[in-house]
Amino acid sequence: MRADRLVSIVLLLRRHDRLSAPALARELEVSTRTVLRDIEALSAAGVPVYAERGRHGGFALLPGFRTELTDLSHDEALALLIAGSRRGTQVFGLGSALASAMRKVVDALPEGNRATAAGAVQRLLVDPATDLLSRGQAGEEVPDPIAAEVRRAVFAGHKLRIHYAAADQAPKWRTVDPIGLVTVRGLGYLLATRDGADRTYRLSRILAAEALAEPAQRPDRVDLDRAWQERGTRFRAGGDQVVVLARVNPTRREDLVGTALAVLAEEADVDGWLRLEVSFQDARHAEWALWQLGTNAEALTPQWLRISLHDRAAAIVARYG
Incomplete structure (x- = not known):
């Protein structure tokens, strides 16, 4: 919205003293021409913004100018509530709202605290894209218009029509x-019901969304944490699950448990290793998980898994022998 953008320009100029039109355009993710039009609108509205020419020029506000612009919009408040997770703001389409909200928060600080706050932000990195081993973290981008429609239906309590592409299926329209x-x-999910049955949809697989006027059929209150756990339990109980009995070096226990669906039983073995009964989604999942542990784990059952791991190891030996 243009009104929010005009407010953001004033806050940015207050924080940085002087910014060029290209710099403002980058901050606001708009064109330089749009910034110039907005500057003209601010000037016409009586905001004392002026231009300085030259190599280090740009737009600035007259010294001492201040206005009360720190009221938060609904989306900005939501963004702050989930600001502890950078990916959450992106998945739910609230990234730009978070940036705008944080500018307002900084502007609301006492004069002497602003520089301190700006310096502190530079010394915090939350949830980077890769870990120390340069392994990419899971994450998906959801187009803002789709995320906005989904949010609108969720918060208003209205039915939602989505064009959804389930795995290995042609996209279909559904009303939920x-x-x-x-x-x-970093992955976003919509919890919903369709024809009274529980459904879970990946936000990144929603190709289009439309919040309808018809009220949704749902309880007034919901325990999302419990609902998510229940759906996870049902998911893990379905499919072609595989139960594996394995011996594991205690130092690698968490690596195995972290990839398994569930730990069904656990006990210490005579040599200090652990004997674990764990479940996996399917045969491929089980083989991959045990292979990652190398000689720090041994699959005891099922026999086909032992044979598969043996054949894979033999193939590696043959390749490098």
């Missing part, structure tokens, strides 16, 4: 009753 939104490791 939205319950809530969940983000896990």
Whole structure:
């Protein structure tokens, strides 16, 4: 919205003293021409903004100018509530709202605290894209218009029509009753019901969305944490699950448990290793998980898994032998 953008320009100029039109355009993710039009609108509205020419020129506000612009919009408040997760703001389409909200927060600080706050921000990095081993973290971008429509239906309690592309299926239109939104490791999910049955949709697979006027059929209150756990339990109980009995070096226990669906039993073995009964989504999942542990784990059952791991190891030996 243009009004929010005009407010953001004033806050940016207050924070940085002077900014060029290209710099403002980058901050606001608009064109330089749009920034120039906005500057003209601010000037016409009586905001004392002026231009300085030259190599280090740009736009600035007259010294001492201040106005009360720190009221938060609905989306900005939501962004702050989930600001602890950078990916959450992106998954739910609230990234720009968070940036705008933080500018307002900084502007609301006492004069002497602004520089301190700006310096502190430079010394914090939350949830980077890769870890120390340069392994990419899971994450998906959801187009802002789609995220906005989904949010609107969830918060207003209205039915939602989505064009959804399920895995290995052609996209189809569905009308659902939205319950809530969940983000896990950078992946966003819509919890909903369809024809009274629980459904979970990946936000990144929603190709189009439309919030309808019809009220959703859903309870007034919901425990999202419990609902997510229940759906996770049902998911893990389905499919072609595989149960594996394995011996594991205690130093690698968490690596195995972290990839398994569930730990069904656990006990210490006579040599200090652990004997774990764990479940995996399918045969490929089980083989991959045990292979990652190398000689720090041994699959005891099922026999086909032992044979598969043996054949894979033999192939490696043959390649480098």
